[in-house]
Every structure is written in structure tokens, then in C-alpha cells.
Amino acid sequence: MTTIAWRTSRRKNFTRTSASIPRRLVREGKWYLLPAYALARTSDLAREGMENSGSFRFADHIYRAKPGGRYGIGWLLDALFLALPASRSMRERHLHSRLHIATALRRGDVQGESVRVLSVPCGIARDLVGGANDAGLGTPWPVAHARLIGMDLDPEALALSRSLAGRDGTFEFIEGDALDASSYPRELDLVVSTGFGEFLDDDDLTRFYAACLSALKPGGRFVTSGMSRSKLADRLLRELAELHTRYRDAEALRAALGKAGFTDIVVHSDRYGLQSLATAVRPAGTP
Template identity: 25%
Template sequence: MKQQQVSSWCEKEASFISHDGMNLFYRAWQPSNINDGDVTPRAIIFLHRGHEHSGRIRRLLSELCRPEDYAFAYDARGHGHSPGERGDATSFTCLVADLDAFVHYICRQYDFAIGDVLVVANSIGAVVAATWLHDYAPRVRGVIMAAAAFNIKLYIPLAKPALRLLRCFKKDIFVDSYIRPSMLTHSREQVHSYEADPLITKSISAKILLELADTAQRILYNAAAIDTPVLMLVADKDYVVSESPQFHFFKQLSSPLKRYVKLPKYRHAVFYEKDISSAVSESRRFIEGCFKAPLLSPESYMTADKKSASAVLYQALQQNEKKHLLGQRWFALLRYLLVRFGPLSQGMQIGLTHGFDSGESLDYVYRNQANGRFGIGKLIDRLYLDAVGWHGIRVRKHQLQQLLAEQLILRDKPLRILDIAAGSGRYLLETIKRYQHKPISVTLCDASPFNLQRAKALAEQLGLNANISYLQRDAFDPASYQGEESQYDIVIVSGLYELFSDNDMVLRSLRGVCASLKPDGVLLYTAQPWHPQLNTIAHTLTNHLGKAWRMRPRPQAEMDALVNLAGCRKVATLIGLDGIFTVSTAHKLAPDVTD
């Protein structure tokens, strides 16, 4: 570890292990004079621009931090001193997971609560931060987004479609930056500094560039799910990114504290301009406001099923709103084709018979083996199974099994596991199969006797040694949990609460779930923060009750708040395909512990 003095801070260089085991380089600036308790320390985490590295953050400390504040910045993979091919990463979501891993590492290593953290991010880093807020719903104090790169100006016509086409033939394409340093700032000093910096990465992977664009569209579409305080600093003379997506993002935010500041004569490198006084003063005022304002309480989310952006969209679906005649005819055509040709596909036939949200449908999607009649039916079935939602369901299964396996590895004593709405129980039973040597008892509950029979048949097919009980129970009935208090080490709730909008109903169930956990118990739960095919599903597919399958995506922050109110606290989240589904781990809170 390297250490040096930086004004009021002592700089340290080290590394942390990210979510996938990769060691990423970071810098920590610790106050030279540790306060005696009169001032509460704060953690300011900086995300550098694309092409840059954490060393360029150093000059911002005295501008944005108090002498008592701790500051941190890491080199994104493929940048600076961090490993990886320059300008590349496994995926854009991998970059977001790196941020989540870094924040949790800092909180553990330096003994900060996540509510002591504020993030400052520039350009691509700002989109990473926005995605993190949406997908992981961290309870941080706030985020400053400078020149957020929701839409990069590529200038070359049809540049993105051309890159997508080229990647069909060659995956590892890199795009050299067309931006000259003088287009980033009016400061000659910063231009020379940028040109002379050997750690600046001049190119970016086309894969990351395209995934950035796709993710930005997703976050812009569902920005209302974000309620963290946000300050947006927008450069008036930005040659790199467009302003309109930044303003759209800001308008959609549900944050009780948010500000949009357009900075006259600023270029893209907002904090590296010739005169940064306006950006600094706005940032300082925002930071102070964030730390003075209380965090949103878990109780404030209880009415989100009635008063929120997602509630408004859900009410529109409930009222069967179709804004355009063309849309009405399109959905009518889809329904006709489903009824006429759907039975050729085995998956669609199951959905038409039992409901597309039923345990039978889910189990068929898990198996992912196309079947149908007359050849064409198998092709239709393959297209059906490859729908983005079903693909996401299978990713969710894999992630749930991953988190469950981690718990099974950690615990050596005899284990009791409860699944309150198991369906066929495939994700659980397949995981248990790999740990036959452990003493495990499993209780599978479901409201459907048919699902329980299928689970029993699957357990027999797998040849499980575990002690398995099959109980017909309603997951929303408090009586289902009576007599089960503090009996289970692990409780699983998968794919259930996503189907029900009512928060009171979900909380009643969660309270029974958390009461069933032992004092050191773990809850594994899923959520669906958004879905790209919400309208199509609502207007064409039916649920297990034979009614239109209308869903209200529940933002991750809302789902986590309900879990907290029930008596557990989230400790980790895995993000699924396109952020449609998430799987989280929560620990049971000690009595009288509040968030």
C-alpha cells in the first residue's frame, strides 16, 4: 500500500476484490487530523469519466470535501491501474456491480453506514451511478451527476447500428475517441494534463458503448423508480453528450430533493473547467442539504402501491387504457394469433390452460426445452421461450440457486428451509441435490395441490435424501405461519410478490415469513423493478385466475423497504437480465433494531 500527503488528507493506494473476484485499484483519502467526534465523518465516493482514472480526482478533494471527510475513488476495470483490456469490461452491468461492491467494501473497511455515503460521478460514471440507484436501490445520501452520458454524440450517421452490425462479425471492436482535450475544457492547464497523462485510455469497447446506450434507455424509461437525492450539473457547451436525455431523467425522478443546474460556458469535463466556481458552489450546497435531510423511512413506501409513478401506470392497465386505435388493433391481432396458433406450442398451451403466471408455466420455462405440434409448433415454442421475460426468469433461477448455495456452504449445522410459494420447487430441489451430504429439511408450501404433486414427483425423480414436507398453504394468510415462529434457517420467496400490487398484503406475508426465521436466519427474495413488455402482457396474456395478466413492477427500494418493515435488512442483490428481475439476500434483524 502506497501512502502520501495530499493537503488535508493522507492518500493511500490499495485494491479491493470486486463481485467477480477481480482486484481493482483504488485510492483513499483519509483526513490528516481525525476529528474528536464533534463532526460526523462522511464518505464521498468519486467515479471518474470514461477514459480516465482515479488519480485525476485528487484535485477535487479541497473543492468538494470538508477536511473531516473521507474520499474514495477506484479505477474502473480496463482503466488506470486496474486490470482488464483497456477501455473494456465483461459488460456494462459488470461496471455497475463494481460500484456496488466498492461501496460495500468501503463501508466495511472504514466503518461507514451506507447512509454516510454520497457519490460524485461524471459522464459515463454518472450513468453507472444512475443504474446503480435504479437496480440496487442503495440508501445513500445522494448522487451528483455531472454531464451524464445518457446519449453520447457520435456525430457519424447511423454509428450505433453500424457498430451493432459489425459486432455480428467481430466481437472485439474498439472505438477511438474523437474528442480532443480542448473539447472537454477551456482550461489549457487541464488540456495539457490530459494530453500528458499516460494512464488515459484513448479507446472504448464497442460492446460497452452499445450496452451503455441500451442501459441508458432503460434507466430513462423507468427513472421514476429512483428517489435518491440527485443534483444534475449540465454543461452548456457540451460536445460529448446531449442535454435532453439528462433533463428527461431529471423530470422523471421521484427524489424529494433534486436539482437541475445548467452551467453557462461549461464544457463536458465539468469539474476540470477553467472556472469551476459555479459547479463547486452548487455541489457544496447540495451535499450539505443531503446530509441534513433525513433518509426516506421504510414506512414512506407503504403507500407506493397507490401513490407513485408505478401505481399510476398500473391503474392505467387496470382501466384497460389503450391510447391509440392502432395499439388496440395490434393487441387484438396478438390475442387472435395466440388463441389460433398458440396451442401448437406446448408452452403457450400450458399458459392458455393454467395461466401464463402459473407454476406450471414457470416450470416449463425453467426446463427450456421447446416442444410443439407439426414442426412449426416447436419453432413457435422456441420463440416463446426465448422472450426476454422468460429468459430473465431463467437467469433469476440461476441467481437464486447461486445465493442459496452460498448459504448452504456457509452453514454446517442441520438446516431447515421453507419455501412459501414453491410451485414445482425446481430451483430449490435442484440445488439441494448438490448438497446431499448435508443434513437438510425442506418445507415446500403452495396454494395449489397440483403444484405440490409436481414438486413431490420432481423430488422423487432427483432421488433426494433430504427430509421434505409438502403443505398446501396460502402465503398471504397469517394463519399459514402460526406455530412456525423461529423454526427456519432460510426462507425463500421467489416470483410471488411480483404478481401482487397491494403492499399491505405483501407486508402481512413478509411478517409471517420473518417471524418464521431463526434469529440468525436468512431471507432470499425476488423482485421485478420493471418489465419492457408490460403493456403487451397486460393486453394479451391471462393469469392463473383466467384474467388479464396485469402487473405493477415494484421498484427495488420499495421491495427492500417492505422487507425491512417486516423485520429483515437487505445485505446483497444480484441483478438479472436487463434489470428486469433481482434476487436479494436479507438477514433477520435483532429485536428493537431499526433501519
């Protein structure tokens, strides 16, 4: 029991507090949102968002971009939600991580050097598996030189990641707390993180970034993102799913990375203007 309480206290992405969202809407006099709530529940994406706000399944559904839902209308609504700029923009952060993973793996392959990559928290580690596939396109996959590690607090996410990765010995999935620097594997070349910082306050974000920094080799790279507010998506997520996101623009992200000790910070906006996509480097000589 202690373990469950310990885990629950460190889960940073479940922001829903009401036992029943419809009851809360009525209590707050927002009964006019009830039909929207009932309709939205036919979409797989919206239902997952409402039942488990901020879950790895919610993020993965957006990255996979395959609509699913009940009674036809649910499928259509799901396709509509997936086409919103906010969803397309979340996919951009996933592609940003994948691109850096593939680039690091290709570079390691060309230089004949081993490459150690961590995705934290990995959720369903589609970034690692996708990045590995992207790097291996057209050539035999350079298994011998790569170690792709996913870390998450949730054993279910780790089991789903293992089955996505298949029997490939290149991958390793470990249970660990992203806010505890001692949980991390060391001597990493690349750390990627999406969908976590958005649930952390500024102090925890600095702690998290500092843990990522200390797990990297000097010269190692950190790849992450921050989200800006999309009015429509924010309203839907707040009212219907109680998903409360910490929005941070490029400047805020740059400041947080700098505070944790990173240098060579580059932040650019995705094409929808909703995600800030960042890379940063662990300088030589950091303790």
C-alpha cells in the same frame, strides 16, 4: 365447497377474468390480435399462460427451458419465447434462489449444523431440488443435516414437487396459505420466494414478507425477487393471457422489505435489467 371458495379467494396468481380471450379481443375491437392468439396457442408456454395465467407450470416451463409445442411451429415459437430476455431473466431469479439454497446447505455441512429451508409458495419445487443437487455436487449428499420444506396452497403443486424430489427424506411438502403466518414452519435458516410477490398489492406484500420474517430464526435470510416491465412480454401477457403483474424496481422492493422489518437488505439487478434479486436478514431481537 367452503374449502374451495376459501382457497380460491387466497390464490393470488390467477389474474385472468374473461371466460374466452378471443371473445374479449373481438369485444374490445382488437380482432387483429386473433391470428397472433391462434398461433401462440401452438406453443406449450403460451398455451399454459393463456389457460392458467401465472401458474406454477408456466414458471416451471421457463425454469426448465425445454421447448415444447404442436406441429413443429409450436416448438419453434416456444423456443423463441424461452429465448426472450423476459424469460431468461425469470430463469435468473430461479438460479438466484438455488444459489442461496446450495450455499446455505454447504455452509451447514461444513459447520456440522442442521439447516432448515423453506420455499414459499413452492409451485413445482425445482429451486429446492436443484439447490440440493448443486450443493451435493461431488460429495455424498448431507441428508442428515438438512430439511428442505416446500409450502403451497395447491395440492397438485405439492404432489408434483414430491415426485420431483423422489423418495429423499430430506424434503417435506406442506399445504398452507402464504399470507397466513400461522401456516409457516418455524426456526428457519433460509426462506426463498419467487413468482408470488408479483401478484400481490403493497399491503399483502408487506403481510407476506412479515410472515416470512417471523418464520426465520434471528439472523436467518430471506431471498426473493421483483420484476421490472419488459414492454414486449408485458403486452403479450396482458393481451393474450390476461396476466397482470405488479412490477417493482429495486427501490420498491427494498422499501417493502424494510417495512416488514428486514435489515441488511441487498438488491441487485440481473444481467437483463428486468429482475431485482434481493436478500435480507431477520435482525436479532424481533418479536
